[in-house]
Amino acid sequence: MNGYNFAYLDEQTKRMIRRALLKAVAIPGHQVPFGSREMPLPYGWGTGGIQVTASILGRADVLKVIDQGADDTTNAVSIRRFFARTAGVATTTRTAEASVIQTRHRIPEVPLREDQIIVYQVPQPEPLSKLEPSRAETRRMHALAEYGLMHVKLYEDIARVGAVTISYDYPVMVNGRHLMSPSPIPAFDTPKMDGMAALQLFGAGREKRIYAIPPYTAVRPLDFEDHPFRLTRAPHACALCGAGDSYLDEVVTDDRGGRMFVCSDTDFCAARQPAGAA
Amino acid sequence: MTLDRPGFADPAADAQSCFRAVLDAMSRPGTVVAAGAGLCSPAPLDPATAAVLLTLVDADTPLWLDPAASAAADWVAFHCGAPQAESIKAAAFACALAMPALSGLHPGTDLAPEASATLILQVPAMGRGTPFRLSGPGLRAPAMLRLEGLPDNFAAQWAANHALYPCGVDVVLCAGEQLCALPRSVRTEET
Numbered sequence: 001m002n003g004y005n006f007a008y009l010d011e012q013t014k015r016m017i018r019r020a021l022l023k024a025v026a027i028p029g030h031q032v033p034f035g036s037r038e039m040p041l042p043y044g045w046g047t048g049g050i051q052v053t054a055s056i057l058g059r060a061d062v063l064k065v066i067d068q069g070a071d072d073t074t075n076a077v078s079i080r081r082f083f084a085r086t087a088g089v090a091t092t093t094r095t096a097e098a099s100v101i102q103t104r105h106r107i108p109e110v111p112l113r114e115d116q117i118i119v120y121q122v123p124q125p126e127p128l129s130k131l132e133p134s135r136a137e138t139r140r141m142h143a144l145a146e147y148g149l150m151h152v153k154l155y156e157d158i159a160r161v162g163a164v165t166i167s168y169d170y171p172v173m174v175n176g177r178h179l180m181s182p183s184p185i186p187a188f189d190t191p192k193m194d195g196m197a198a199l200q201l202f203g204a205g206r207e208k209r210i211y212a213i214p215p216y217t218a219v220r221p222l223d224f225e226d227h228p229f230r231l232t233r234a235p236h237a238c239a240l241c242g243a244g245d246s247y248l249d250e251v252v253t254d255d256r257g258g259r260m261f262v263c264s265d266t267d268f269c270a271a272r273q274p275a276g277a278a
Numbered sequence: 279m280t281l282d283r284p285g286f287a288d289p290a291a292d293a294q295s296c297f298r299a300v301l302d303a304m305s306r307p308g309t310v311v312a313a314g315a316g317l318c319s320p321a322p323l324d325p326a327t328a329a330v331l332l333t334l335v336d337a338d339t340p341l342w343l344d345p346a347a348s349a350a351a352d353w354v355a356f357h358c359g360a361p362q363a364e365s366i367k368a369a370a371f372a373c374a375l376a377m378p379a380l381s382g383l384h385p386g387t388d389l390a391p392e393a394s395a396t397l398i399l400q401v402p403a404m405g406r407g408t409p410f411r412l413s414g415p416g417l418r419a420p421a422m423l424r425l426e427g428l429p430d431n432f433a434a435q436w437a438a439n440h441a442l443y444p445c446g447v448d449v450v451l452c453a454g455e456q457l458c459a460l461p462r463s464v465r466t467e468e469t
């Protein structure tokens with residue numbers, strides 16, 4: 001680790017991020033500004049999540065990194081190597097073995113435990129950004145818990161097509177107070193956030209925001225009594241492990257248009273297959 | 279003089295470990311965790327109290343230090359480098375041996391509730407004294423926490439602090455080599 005600070009960031013930067021994390025935990029779902037640093041990876045590679053992970057990680061941690069559910073994408077492999085090199089931590093692909101899980105756009109299928117922390121990479125932390133471009137105005141809306149604009153947007157969907165059409169990054173109310181972006185996870189994963197035993201941390205590098213959901217906190221998808229939030233999932237079983245309850249990716253299998261549905265969570269899928277079959 | 283007492287033996291690792299203890303405590307209100315083990319803290323600060331200061335306080339965070347802890351002022355100034363807050367209201371962190379009025383600390387603002395102060399309160403011991411029932415984020419079911427050395431009107435002060443939510447003060451309670459936390463989001467009831 002010669003030539004590096006532990007986990008890359010200097011101690012002063014870690015203190016600043018740690019203070020922001022504690023405030024974020026004390027105000028579930030509220031976006032806390034922080035002085036995001038340049039990281040040796042481009043924006044879009046999860047620099048916010050990386051800074052959060054770097055600020056919490058210790059030598060005893062075991063780190064798992066997933067990108068859309070997979071441990072073996074370039075992005076996930078690069079981040080895992082980065083922390084193995086700068087913090088000397090052990091890494092794993094097994095959800096159950098990890099103490100810290102950094103994720104882009106998925107929550108593992110296996111329920112997380114109290115002794116685990118999940119860190120989400122967030123491109124756009126502001127759930128109202130598409131409806132109200134002004135940062136000052138969205139801050140005011142959060143201060144007043146004035147979320148009528150989002151209700152109107154969802155209701156327009158219902159009036160037009162009979163249902164809410166949001167399939168990713170479905171807006172949620174946290175602790176009954178703050179409207180929050182769950183990051184671009186599929187709506188399928190949203191219910192996993194509600195009452196989760198693990199601490200959930202969110203880092204947005206470009207937008208310089210950190211937020212959090214403590215364990216066992218109420219996280220409710222924004223919906224209407226007559227149009228409640230409904231889980232959607234491709235109506236198939238996984239072609240590799242047969243799971244009928246996991247989130248599926250549709251993958252092209254050949255150049256003649258052949259397709260199949262497989263678990264997005266590669267660790268979950270591999271663990272369900274007979275040894276040697278994968 | 280207390281300057282001869284060192285700070286963390288292994289600054290990066292010890293600060294990380296103390297931070298995780300505080301993060302854990304803040305995430306699970308009332309849970310008592312270990313912090314500051316082995317730290318040779320300056321009297322009258324306990325190891326947990328001193329460790330939290332080393333972990334969170336620096337040149338960017340004005341600190342109010344209880345005059346009753348003035349014997350440790352040099353050590354804190356040397357190891358944390360925090361500017362002395364002009365008043366307790368101006369402090370990002372207040373470190374106290376007896377609880378100051380919570381309403382005297384900065385609760386943050388509607389637009390920036392995170393601009394609030396954090397109180398690091400050293401108490402005589404953990405797990406003794408008046409029982410409080412805690413509920414809120416971080417707790418699957420209400421939890422019981424016994425606290426000693428708090429003012430008689432603590433429950434009323436905390437209710438007023440919680441009523442400011444999302445503004446309000448967060449408290450880290452330290453005793454010996456242990457700490458627990460009360461984030462503003464938690465409700466307390468005397469039982």
Ligand SMILES: [Zn+2]
Binds near residue numbers: 238246269
């Ligand atoms: Zn599968």
